[in-house]
Amino acid sequence: MKYKGIIFDLDGTLVNSLEDISDAMNTVLTNLNYPTHTYDAYQYFIGSGLRNLVSKALPASNNSENEIEVCFENMIAEYREICTLKTKPYAGIVELLDNLVSRDIKLAVFSNKADELTKKIASEIFPNYFNTAVGLSSETLKKPNPFEALEISKNWNLKTEEIIFIGDSDIDMLTATNANMFPLGVSWGYRTEDELLASGAKLVINTPSDLIEIL
Known part of the structure; x- marks a missing residue:
């Protein structure tokens, strides 16, 4: 794939x-x-x-x-x-995004953070990388509800199985599964590898550069 x-x-x-x-x-x-x-x-x-x-x-x-x-x-x-005072990209993230852009891979952000703040952080910390950054606008659309992820796939005109969903929590892995996307966990976030695997992660990576090997 x-x-x-x-x-x-x-x-x-x-x-x-x-x-x-x-x-x-x-x-x-x-x-x-x-x-x-x-x-x-x-x-x-x-x-x-x-x-x-x-x-x-x-x-x-x-x-x-x-x-x-x-x-x-x-x-x-x-x-x-x-919200952007101490908040910083994890090591290797900017380099990863540069690599993905060079491969013409479509990129989006989907967060349970308030939509206004999601857009603010994404645009200020990662200018020019994400055409779509979606946060929480209604409690009914909160992850693991896959609605917004599915809307992104429609806008991209891609099949869901052509999309990787990356996150650090059980909620993200459940969202990916619900959307029929590839659930990829990251070990540098706020949850453990065991929790990610138990909630459906097909794979857990330890550094951003590990994603390039998958691609």
Whole structure:
């Protein structure tokens, strides 16, 4: 099979955004005199969207829908200001993208991060690489719902089996499987190789350059 398109997850796959996300949420928690969390803890909060992260970060005694909504809005406001402050591409990612562009492989980003922020980070950190960067616009379209991935394949006029879906979490591997795309896990993100394989990864790579060997 000759792969003609690649859809990337964003956080934990293309960029290490852990510190910016954590700092924004911890600011919200501090302002409310709630306990904050370490970067290691936030590593397991990331993956199912920022609203879900807010719910996990709040104390169990202050986790009403209203509290989640207010804190989510405050977190987004904080994060919008700093979302590219410490966030950086993982080592080898830019070189990988250059290689893929030279091969005329179509590239897209599909994240559970808010659509506005997904587009902002993708365009500022990776200008000229991604014609399509899609984030979360509705909870019903959240990964592992494959809808957006399938829309990307239609826009590309490619069969789903011609597309690799790359991510660092179980959610990404389930999305790839649901979309009938090749589920490729990365070991440098926020989850373990065992978790990726258990959730459907056909292969887990350890460095961005490993992808070139697959192609």
